[in-house]
Amino acid sequence: MNLQQTLINWYLVNKRDLPWRNTTNPYYIWLSEIILQQTQVAQGLPYYTSFVTNFPSVFDLAKADESSILKLWQGLGYYSRARNLHASAQYIVSELNGEFPNTYSELLKLKGVGDYTASAIASISFNEKTAVVDGNVYRFLSRFYGIDTPINISKGFKEFKALAQDLIQSVDPATFNQAIMEFGARQCKPKSPDCTVCPFNQSCVAYAKGTIASLPVKIKASKVKKKYFNYLVVLSNDNKTLLEQRQGKGIWQNLYQFPLVETDKPANYDMIVDTVKSLDYVNEETFELSLYNTSDIVHKLSHQHLNTKFWILTLNSNLPQGVPVQKVESFPVPILIGNFIEDFNF
DNA sequence: AAAACGGGGGG
DNA sequence: CCCCCAGTTTT
Structure with a gap:
């Protein structure tokens, strides 16, 4: 046969x-x-x-x-x-x-x-x-x-x-x-x-x-790159948070995420607080910033490892442009964000 | 031709 | 930890 x-x-x-x-x-x-x-x-x-x-x-x-x-x-x-x-x-x-x-x-x-x-x-x-x-x-x-x-x-x-x-x-x-x-x-x-x-x-x-x-023979792929992601999970007085849609060419195009601060090395509190103070929706006097996950969450993709910190940013003000926290789950998000949302449970 | 693009599961 | 998965598009 x-x-x-x-x-x-x-x-x-x-x-x-x-x-x-x-x-x-x-x-x-x-x-x-x-x-x-x-x-x-x-x-x-x-x-x-x-x-x-x-x-x-x-x-x-x-x-x-x-x-x-x-x-x-x-x-x-x-x-x-x-x-x-x-x-x-x-x-x-x-x-x-x-x-x-x-x-x-x-x-x-x-x-x-x-x-x-x-x-x-x-x-x-x-x-x-x-x-x-x-x-x-x-x-x-x-x-x-x-x-x-x-x-x-x-x-x-x-x-x-x-x-x-x-x-x-x-x-x-x-x-x-x-x-x-x-x-x-x-x-x-x-x-x-x-x-x-x-x-x-x-x-x-x-x-x-x-x-x-x-077999089969495969030319081995290039090395994985490390990236350092810091997500700002904003909590406003009127129970809203901020989600942005990813634009441009990279990964997760058109999916949603919290405001992202990417750094070239693991970030510490001082680095993030400087960025936070410069945000137009933050009043320098009244916010609170704290790190949610003590050790980095490493999200592994085929070509990069995303070392991720989630920072909780509590405001003493309202957020007219924000998303009501109850609606966060209805947005399409990458798994990295989805896992956080599930764990944090707003 | 090489790099970018996700995430889960198996050994 | 590394490899693989009913691959395609962009650079």
Whole structure:
């Protein structure tokens, strides 16, 4: 039996029953694929359910407020996915009359849809023979064929894409793409896969050579940077606080947070008090400033560690531009802020 | 080609 | 502590 048919047979027996596997509606496939980018199934599942419930059609998603979409996305990370989802929904409704793009090339024009996602939707919803290359596909193919080309350089992508594209020619693309990914996720796992029960244990190059653990090869990422965040949690006389929406390019774009003072080294009371005194809504005589968390909260992201202090700033005045503390929970916030809000309990 | 972009879970 | 995850966009 050939490789493709072995994968498909394995899949038909071992596939998980997931909600997006009971439809080929491109809108639902798209939602699931965006949610699952760089995200494990277990983590993405509740978000998929929530999005399908709140936005049953692309029209519902298009007409929603960005903040309400970000709120539902809260905690999933890579928030550009949510912003791109919204922009693409509006594009489909206003430019395409609500008709979902139905080819790889047209799908690729959607914001947030790259080679992988365009291939996934085109194959699953429209039976187009275009191969997906995701982390699972890299892992299985690199091990089965013993390929040590690094997967995170363009040469590696081209090599694996061509290989997968060749394999998909003779089979049903929707089933094959899902089979190879599911096989990579469940059998050909990153860490200690059980090769004794693998249907390829007589034909896998890496298993024969004992190189399973070292494949696929990846060029290692640059070092993590440390940053020092100080959040000012303002408490006013009229029971309000201050939230700002993050602007610009960096992380958490368009999400909300308390006023942020970033320092280039761990801050102390004197450094923060100087900043506080210069704020236009602070009366120099009557505020109180205290550190909430004795030791830094370290929020770890892929490329940076945010060493964070929350400072409680109590004012003896009102805050007309503030947010009533009861409404704080309705804003989309990064997990770092969300955890604080939950702990502080206003 | 390399860096930026989140957060959770596993070993 | 390090690696991985149904990757894409920007620089």
